[in-house]
Amino acid sequence: xxxxTLATVTDRMLMRLRVExxxxxxxxxxxxxRLDDWLELFTEDASYVxxxxxxxxxxxxxxxxxxxxxxxxxxxxVNRLKSRHAHREFPWSRTRRQITNVRVLEVxxxxxxxxxxxxxxxxxxxxxDSFIGLYRFRxxxxxxxxxxxxxxxxxxxxxxxxxxxxxMVF
Amino acid sequence: xxxxxxxxxxxxxxxxxxxxRSRQELSFxxxxxxxxxxxxxxxxxLFRVHRSSMTSPExxxxxxxxxxxxxxxxxxHDSEIPEPGxxxxxxxxxxxxxxxxxxxxxxxxxxxxxxxxxAIVCRRDSGNQRVFQCFYHAWTFDSRGKLTGMPAKEGYxxxxxxxxxxxxxxxxxxxxxxxFWFLSFAPETVSxxxxxxxxxxxxxxxxxxxxxxxxxxxxxxxxxxxxANWKLLAxxxxxxxxxxxxxxxxxxxxxxxxxxxxDEGEGKKLGAGRAYSLGNGHAVIEYWAPWGRPVARWVPQMxxxxxxxxxxxxxxLDERHGPDRGERIAEFNRNLVIFPNLVINDIxxxxxxxxxxxxxxxxxxxxxxxAPAEEGGDRLRTRLHNFLEFLGPGxxxxxxxxxxxxxxxxxxxxxxxxxxDISRGLGREPMDNDELQMRTYWRQWHAxxxxxxxxxxxxxxxxxxxxxEAVVTG
Numbered sequence: 001x002x003x004x005t006l007a008t009v010t011d012r013m014l015m016r017l018r019v020e021x022x023x024x025x026x027x028x029x030x031x032x033x034r035l036d037d038w039l040e041l042f043t044e045d046a047s048y049v050x051x052x053x054x055x056x057x058x059x060x061x062x063x064x065x066x067x068x069x070x071x072x073x074x075x076x077x078v079n080r081l082k083s084r085h086a087h088r089e090f091p092w093s094r095t096r097r098q099i100t101n102v103r104v105l106e107v108x109x110x111x112x113x114x115x116x117x118x119x120x121x122x123x124x125x126x127x128x129d130s131f132i133g134l135y136r137f138r139x140x141x142x143x144x145x146x147x148x149x150x151x152x153x154x155x156x157x158x159x160x161x162x163x164x165x166x167x168m169v170f
Numbered sequence: 171x172x173x174x175x176x177x178x179x180x181x182x183x184x185x186x187x188x189x190x191r192s193r194q195e196l197s198f199x200x201x202x203x204x205x206x207x208x209x210x211x212x213x214x215x216l217f218r219v220h221r222s223s224m225t226s227p228e229x230x231x232x233x234x235x236x237x238x239x240x241x242x243x244x245x246x247h248d249s250e251i252p253e254p255g256x257x258x259x260x261x262x263x264x265x266x267x268x269x270x271x272x273x274x275x276x277x278x279x280x281x282x283x284x285x286x287x288x289a290i291v292c293r294r295d296s297g298n299q300r301v302f303q304c305f306y307h308a309w310t311f312d313s314r315g316k317l318t319g320m321p322a323k324e325g326y327x328x329x330x331x332x333x334x335x336x337x338x339x340x341x342x343x344x345x346x347x348x349x350f351w352f353l354s355f356a357p358e359t360v361s362x363x364x365x366x367x368x369x370x371x372x373x374x375x376x377x378x379x380x381x382x383x384x385x386x387x388x389x390x391x392x393x394x395x396x397x398a399n400w401k402l403l404a405x406x407x408x409x410x411x412x413x414x415x416x417x418x419x420x421x422x423x424x425x426x427x428x429x430x431x432x433d434e435g436e437g438k439k440l441g442a443g444r445a446y447s448l449g450n451g452h453a454v455i456e457y458w459a460p461w462g463r464p465v466a467r468w469v470p471q472m473x474x475x476x477x478x479x480x481x482x483x484x485x486x487l488d489e490r491h492g493p494d495r496g497e498r499i500a501e502f503n504r505n506l507v508i509f510p511n512l513v514i515n516d517i518x519x520x521x522x523x524x525x526x527x528x529x530x531x532x533x534x535x536x537x538x539x540x541a542p543a544e545e546g547g548d549r550l551r552t553r554l555h556n557f558l559e560f561l562g563p564g565x566x567x568x569x570x571x572x573x574x575x576x577x578x579x580x581x582x583x584x585x586x587x588x589x590x591d592i593s594r595g596l597g598r599e600p601m602d603n604d605e606l607q608m609r610t611y612w613r614q615w616h617a618x619x620x621x622x623x624x625x626x627x628x629x630x631x632x633x634x635x636x637x638x639e640a641v642v643t644g
Binding site: 080166 | 295296388389390391392393394395396397416418419420422423427532534538539546550551554555557558559562563564566568569570572573574576577580
């Protein structure tokens with residue numbers, strides 16, 4: 001970050017704004033339960049990982065995680081959530097995602113590495129549960145917007161309690 | 171008002187339609203009749219459990235004292251503390267426990283409290299330490315629990331103060347079976363092996379899938395919860411009846427993703443599953459797997475690359491154990507409940523699940539993935555995928571189980587109906603989608619609450635006896 005010429009500062013800020021706009025848009029899509037639109041955001045070699053609450057650094061190749069989806073499993077996650085038989089989410093819960101602390105960590109080639117803090121408030125059966133954590137994205141810069149190549153969502157809570165499950169997308 | 175807790179811990183309720191009185195009223199009545207909490211009518215082929223068993227704070231207090239403080243409870247697995255100094259902190263029945271391997275290689279378990287003034291001594295969930303120091307007054311203990319240091323010790327008069335007696339407090343009993351460690355808080359208890367009874371044979375079948383006879387827990391714990399009574403998860407974990415209606419989205423996925431395989435001649439195995447009572451309230455359902463089992467049953471979903479390895483493992487199982495036991499280990503699922511709060515499900519992958527209530531309507535659940543110790547690389551990844559597709563709070567099935575349990579708990583509060591019906595299969599040789607396994611569990615629970623001894627947990631003598639040798643095919 002030693003280069004502080006106006007051009008580079010502007011480039012950096014623009015990149016952060018573009019990334020922030022994308023992540024906030026994703027949050028809006030999920031809050032509106034537009035699941036097919038959400039799936040469209042991913043590249044076909046995409047992965048989606050949620051590590052366990054006791055091992056945030058968990059590597060799905062040999063650690064137990066909560067979610068380790070490739071594009072096919074992601075498609076099935078979406079299919080399931082659209083079904084009336086996903087009982088934990090039928091009818092869908094109300095959610096509100098709040099995205100803050102967006103940081104662009106690295107730009108290399110067409111790939112952007114970024115992070116954001118997230119709180120998902122979920123309301124159902126008279127309960128309010130919060131899911132708090134950090135998103136780590138690897139985004140492919142597709143000009144107008146981005147595609148998600150890797151989405152890692154790390155929970156800050158020590159246990160999914162009283163939440164019980166990650167039934168909606170975190 | 172004015173009643174002692176022991177008197178309050180009594181519940182008045184009746185079979186036969188009398189309405190459950192309000193809790194406040196009950197505490198005045200102060201009379202207990204726990205005898206009708208479970209109605210086991212062999213002649214009418216009816217089995218009912220009173221819903222206050224799942225909602226009453228008084229019964230919850232009885233459970234803490236008569237179930238959790240008297241039974242053997244699952245603590246952890248050998249592979250979680252492989253090296254001297256390795257420790258895990260666990261909470262059992264509300265008690266913080268240190269589960270560790272001492273510098274002499276022995277496994278020990280201590281109440282996590284300083285014998286001085288009470289602060290917890292171990293303040294991390296896991297790690298490796300040779301020394302544990304209480305931060306409050308800096309009393310120091312070695313990994314065998316011995317008090318090895320205290321600041322300004324000259325302040326203690328040694329007339330009555332014996333440092334040897336001020337070490338960490340061992341749990342009353344600690345023992346293991348094939349890598350699974352259990353403790354008991356009861357001063358007097360039967361041996362772990364006697365307690366496990368027939369469940370030990372099922373554990374053998376699960377552990378014998380490993381060539382070395384050792385299983386290993388993958389790092390990473392599913393820690394979640396359910397706003398439901400803890401016994402509902404014991405029921406749910408061995409419930410073959412709910413699978414199709416509750417988990418339809420998972421089965422759809424398996425069907426379309428190539429996760430099911432029924433070869434010619436295998437169809438007859440599909441309906442041949444059975445439920446067994448294993449003694450002391452433990453029970454299992456055993457049934458043939460139409461889906462893949464990472465140990466030794468390949469399905470197209472797993473991919474061609476891994477097929478030769480899995481098929482070779484199947485042949486190796488036959489060689490090690492003979493074709494009957496080999497087939498049983500490779501192709502049959504086992505949902506095992508060990509009373510009161512341990513589930514080992516050897517279904518697709520293998521999971522350990524244990525749960526502790528915080529209140530009548532709230533439990534915390536911990537679950538792990540088990541694999542043969544020698545399994546790694548793509549085999550392990552295939553196993554973990556197989557695990558996650560169904561299991562855990564982010565899986566395609568477990569969230570719906572959590573929902574089902576919570577839904578029951580909300581339903582209990584709806585009132586009007588006082589009983590749960592658990593009669594399914596009472597009139598026949600129990601199938602895997604019957605409810606013998608739950609009756610077995612509830613009979614033991616009722617006996618614990620009533621402080622009675624039981625000798626038979628099955629529906630009738632000779633029914634649901636676990637076959638030690640024969641393969642359960644159709």
